[in-house]
Amino acid sequence: MLSKKTKYGLKALAYIARREDDTPSQVGEIAKSERIPQKFLESILLTLRKAGILGSKKGKHGGYYLRKAPSEILMTEVMRVLEGPIAMVPCVSLNFYEKCDDCPDENLCSVHKLMIQVRDSTLNVFRNTTLEDLSGKVTGSDFIK
Amino acid sequence: MLSKKTKYGLKALAYIARREDDTPSQVGEIAKSERIPQKFLESILLTLRKAGILGSKKGKHGGYYLRKAPSEILMTEVMRVLEGPIAMVPCVSLNFYEKCDDCPDENLCSVHKLMIQVRDSTLNVFRNTTLEDLSGKVTGSDFIK
DNA sequence: ATTATTCCTATCGATTTAATAGGAATTACA
DNA sequence: TGTAATTCCTATTAAATCGATAGGAATAAT
Numbered sequence: 001m002l003s004k005k006t007k008y009g010l011k012a013l014a015y016i017a018r019r020e021d022d023t024p025s026q027v028g029e030i031a032k033s034e035r036i037p038q039k040f041l042e043s044i045l046l047t048l049r050k051a052g053i054l055g056s057k058k059g060k061h062g063g064y065y066l067r068k069a070p071s072e073i074l075m076t077e078v079m080r081v082l083e084g085p086i087a088m089v090p091c092v093s094l095n096f097y098e099k100c101d102d103c104p105d106e107n108l109c110s111v112h113k114l115m116i117q118v119r120d121s122t123l124n125v126f127r128n129t130t131l132e133d134l135s136g137k138v139t140g141s142d143f144i145k
Numbered sequence: 146m147l148s149k150k151t152k153y154g155l156k157a158l159a160y161i162a163r164r165e166d167d168t169p170s171q172v173g174e175i176a177k178s179e180r181i182p183q184k185f186l187e188s189i190l191l192t193l194r195k196a197g198i199l200g201s202k203k204g205k206h207g208g209y210y211l212r213k214a215p216s217e218i219l220m221t222e223v224m225r226v227l228e229g230p231i232a233m234v235p236c237v238s239l240n241f242y243e244k245c246d247d248c249p250d251e252n253l254c255s256v257h258k259l260m261i262q263v264r265d266s267t268l269n270v271f272r273n274t275t276l277e278d279l280s281g282k283v284t285g286s287d288f289i290k
Numbered sequence: 291a292t293t294a295t296t297c298c299t300a301t302c303g304a305t306t307t308a309a310t311a312g313g314a315a316t317t318a319c320a
Numbered sequence: 321t322g323t324a325a326t327t328c329c330t331a332t333t334a335a336a337t338c339g340a341t342a343g344g345a346a347t348a349a350t
Contacts, residue, residue, distance in 0.1 A: 002233040004339060007256055011247075014255035026295075035247040040340055046297070059348025060294045075259065088147040102156075102180040110159035110279045111152055114220065114270070121266040125259070134255045149308060171326075185309055191328070204317025205325045 006082040008036045009044045010134065013053070013078065017070040017135035024056070024063025044082070051081040070135055075126035086126065087119040094119075151227040153181045154189045155279065158223065161199070162215040162280035169201070169208030189227070196226040215280055220271035231271065232264040239264075 011034045016025045027045060031038040045064050048054040053073065054064045066073070079086055080095055090098035091106055092115045103109050132139065156179045161170045172190060176183040190209050193199040198218065199209045211218070224231055225240055235243035236251055237260045248254050277284065 001230070002256075002260070003337095007234065010256050010259075011254075028295085037340060039342080042296080043298095043340090049296095056296065057348085058296045058346075061349060062295045062347085064296090085146070089152065108281075109156075110281055111147075111155050114155075114274055114279060115147070117270045117274070118267055121270055122263055125262045125266055129259060129262070134259060136253075136255055148306095173326085182309060184311080187327080188309090188329095194327095201327065202317085203315075203327045206318060207316085207326045209327090 003083060004040075005044055006079070008034070008041055009048060009082040010078065012036065012041060012045060013048070013066075013073075013131055014135045016054070016064060016066055017131050018137055022065075023061075024065045026063040029063075048078075048081060053078065053081060066131075070132035070137070071130050071139075073131040075129040075131075075134070076123065078131070079126055086122055087115065089115045092116045092119050094123075148228060149185075150189055151224070153179070153186055154193060154227045155223065157181065157186060157190060158193070158198070158211075158218075158276055159280045161209060161211055162218075162276050163282055167210075168206075169210045171208040174208075193223075193226060198223065198226060211276075215277035215282070216275050216284075218276040220274040220276075220279070221268065223276070224271055231267055232260065234260050237261045237264050239268075 012030050015030050015034055019025055027042050028038055030036065030045075031041045045054060045056075049056050049064065052067060055067050056062065056064050076086065085093040085096040087093040087096075089100070089111070090096060091100045091103065091109075092112060100106070100109075103112075106112050157175050160175050160179055164170055172187050173183055175181065175190075176186045190199060190201075194201050194209065197212060200212050201207065201209050221231065230238040230241040232238035232241075234245070234256070235241060236245045236248070236254075237257060245251070245254075248257075251257050
C-alpha cells in the first residue's frame with residue numbers, strides 16, 4: 001500500500017511542476033489546493049528538499065521549487081525518497097538490499113524469483129514516468145509522439 | 146512491502162505443492178523445513194483453508210493439502226487472500242475498490258494514472274504465474290515451451 | 291519591528307504486524 | 321476405550337509504523 005506520505009508528496013510535486021511563473025510554491029497554498037493537512041505536508045516537503053528534489057526559500061514570500069525540470073525527475077527517484085524500496089521484499093531490492101533471516105539460500109527461495117519479476121515490472125513503469133507526465137501538463141513534445 | 150504472513154504463506158504453499166505422495170502436509174513439518182514460527186504458520190494456513198485454496202484433515206495424521214492442481218492456482222488468487230489488494234491505492238483496486246477522501250475527481254488525479262499502470266504491470270506478473278511455477282517443480286510441459 | 295514563511299524536534303493516538311498462549315475439537319490407532 | 325497427535329479457534333501482547341499535531345526557532349521581506 002502506498003502511504004499517505006507518498007501520495008501527498010506526489011500530488012504536491014505535481015502541483016509545483018504545474019506552476020507557470022518562477023515564484024516558489026508555498027506549503028499553505030499547496031495544502032489547501034490538494035486537500036493535504038498542512039503540518040503533515042510541511043514535513044513531507046522537507047524530506048523532498050533534504051533529498052535534493054526540491055529547493056526552498058525561507059521567510060516571507062518563501063516556498064518550494066523544483067531543482068530540475070519536471071521531465072528530468074524520474075518516479076524511481078521520487079518513490080525511493082518518499083516510499084523507500086520499490087521491491088516488495090528487501091532481498092530483491094536494488095537500493096535497500098537486506099538478506100532474509102529465514103532463507104538459507106536466496107536462489108532456492110520460491111518467493112525470490114517472483115518478487116524479482118514484480119520489482120522489474122514496477123521499475124519499468126517508474127523509469128518511464130517523469131514528474132512532467134505526472135503533472136499532466138501538455139508540452140510540445142507530446143504531440144510529436 | 147510484502148508482509149511476513151504473505152511470504153510465509155507463499156513458501157508453505159510451495160512446500161505443499163512439491164509434495165510427491167498424497168498425504169497431507171503437517172504444520173510442524175512445514176514450519177521446521179521453511180523456518181516459520183509454527184503457531185504463526187498455523188493461523189496462515191487456516192486463512193488459506195477458509196479461502197478455499199487449501200483443504201485440511203484434522204486429528205492424527207492430519208494436515209493440509211491443495212484443493213486444486215498447482216498449475217491451476219494463480220498468484221492473483223493467493224496474493225489477494227494473503228496480502229489483500231494488489232493495487233497500491235484502493236482507488237485503483239479491482240477487488241477492493243475504495244474512493245479517496247481527498248481527490249474530488251479521480252480522473253484528474255495525477256497519482257491515479259500512474260498507479261493504474263503499476264497495478265496492471267503487477268497483475269500481469271501474478272496472472273501469469275501459478276503455484277506450479279512457484280514450487281520450482283519441473284514438469285513435462287516446461288520442456289515443450 | 292512586524293509579518294510570513296521554512297525549519298526542526300518532539301510527541302501522540304491509532305492501527306497494523308508478528309507472534310504467542312491456551313485450550314477445544316477431532317481423528318488414528320493401540 | 322483411552323491416548324497421542326493434530327487442526328481449529330479466540331484472545332492477547334509487544335513492537336513497529338503511520339498519520340497527524342504542537343510549539344516554537346530561524347530566516348527573510350517589507
